[in-house]
Amino acid sequence: MTEKMSSPIKYGMFIMPYHHPTKPLSQGYEEDIELVVRAEELGFEEFWIGEHHTMKYETIVMPEIFIGRVLGETKRIRLGPAPVCLNQHHPAHVASRLAFLDHLSKGRLNLCFGNGSVTADQELYGVDPKLGGEMAREAIDVILMLWSSEPPYEHHGKHWQFQLKDNVDDDCLIGFIHKPYQQPHPPISMPAISRNSYSMKIAGERGYQPFSHCLITSNVVADQWSNYAEAAQASGREPDRADWKVCRSIFLADSTEEAIRRARTNSLGQNYEYIGRLFDKGLGRQIYKRDLDMPDSECDLDFLMTEQIIAGDVEEVLRRLMLMIDDTGLFGTLVLMGYDFDDRQSWLRSMELFANELMPALNKAVGVPAMA
Numbered sequence: 001m002t003e004k005m006s007s008p009i010k011y012g013m014f015i016m017p018y019h020h021p022t023k024p025l026s027q028g029y030e031e032d033i034e035l036v037v038r039a040e041e042l043g044f045e046e047f048w049i050g051e052h053h054t055m056k057y058e059t060i061v062m063p064e065i066f067i068g069r070v071l072g073e074t075k076r077i078r079l080g081p082a083p084v085c086l087n088q089h090h091p092a093h094v095a096s097r098l099a100f101l102d103h104l105s106k107g108r109l110n111l112c113f114g115n116g117s118v119t120a121d122q123e124l125y126g127v128d129p130k131l132g133g134e135m136a137r138e139a140i141d142v143i144l145m146l147w148s149s150e151p152p153y154e155h156h157g158k159h160w161q162f163q164l165k166d167n168v169d170d171d172c173l174i175g176f177i178h179k180p181y182q183q184p185h186p187p188i189s190m191p192a193i194s195r196n197s198y199s200m201k202i203a204g205e206r207g208y209q210p211f212s213h214c215l216i217t218s219n220v221v222a223d224q225w226s227n228y229a230e231a232a233q234a235s236g237r238e239p240d241r242a243d244w245k246v247c248r249s250i251f252l253a254d255s256t257e258e259a260i261r262r263a264r265t266n267s268l269g270q271n272y273e274y275i276g277r278l279f280d281k282g283l284g285r286q287i288y289k290r291d292l293d294m295p296d297s298e299c300d301l302d303f304l305m306t307e308q309i310i311a312g313d314v315e316e317v318l319r320r321l322m323l324m325i326d327d328t329g330l331f332g333t334l335v336l337m338g339y340d341f342d343d344r345q346s347w348l349r350s351m352e353l354f355a356n357e358l359m360p361a362l363n364k365a366v367g368v369p370a371m372a
Helices: 025-041 062-070 093-105 119-125 129-148 198-206 218-234 256-265 267-280 300-305 313-329 344-365
Strands: 010-015 047-050 078-081 110-115 153-156 162-164 190-191 210-213 244-254 309-311 333-338
Touching: 010 025, 010 210, 010 344, 025 047, 025 062, 025 344, 047 062, 047 119, 047 333, 062 078, 062 110, 110 129, 119 129, 119 198, 129 153, 129 198, 162 190, 190 198, 198 210, 198 218, 210 218, 218 313, 244 256, 244 267, 244 313, 244 344, 256 267, 256 300, 256 313, 267 300, 300 309, 309 313, 313 344, 333 344
Parallel strands: 010 047, 010 333, 047 078, 110 190, 190 210, 210 244, 244 309, 244 333
Antiparallel strands: 153 162
């Protein structure tokens, strides 16, 4: 690690969310709300919510509605959908509802733009998976155009065509798309889950914040930063590691033995085995791999516990994170994955250790002051 940062590493949280299908939906949502409230109490800077339409394990179909619900329960924490699946929504609708939500939150909205990757969602909406990246890119262009211009609006692209000009009424003020509360718009990030990431190249070109996924090994995380930085520099921008969000699955307990035992059997370990079964039905487990030559059969929970899953007491988790940083270099925000409250007290204890002990120790270890 040769880089230095002048400000502390911030911390946030992301939920897909993951709940067992036998748990009532309303109970899972209440637990997710509790998680946001507790995150704010513990000083988390931001909270991200995934979007999935046809999954019984991952149950929030419109994170913007969830965000609207928790705004009244919180005062400070920033909230964002991660991502808005732009290949599954009309961009004008996205622009309108996100501007509305930004005003409703009085500027606490973060944005993450990407394309949905769930094959069942794509089939439902008639979306070609191969076109997801270019659809997202065009949708972002449309959204930013609508937020930065006045009517009449007109767009004739490859994937979307629309106009609003015949029914614009300047006297009655009809035919106008609202602008966001934050100007020119809320902070935009883009997620990445693969090597040689297309979304990281777009983010680098345009100056959006890169957001690396929890399912990948540290060498792939490092590759994503390289993709981002090269695209930024090619566009005349100097990439800033403080903009980079890195998501990790971390479980803390008072002893390493307890943490490992719980992480292997609680909703964290169950989630990775569930995702593995999804990979087995599609492209295979290459997303999990450090080395693409590794057989799928070796990408099991034992391997994941040494790579993607970081479990231990504060000292052990700090050691693992510093090893990761040796691969990746520094980043601006460590995003903690949240899972089902199958053992509520152990999960809350893990969050407390993360915020109160691990993050100050991590910032000290990398040579920056802890957050006040």
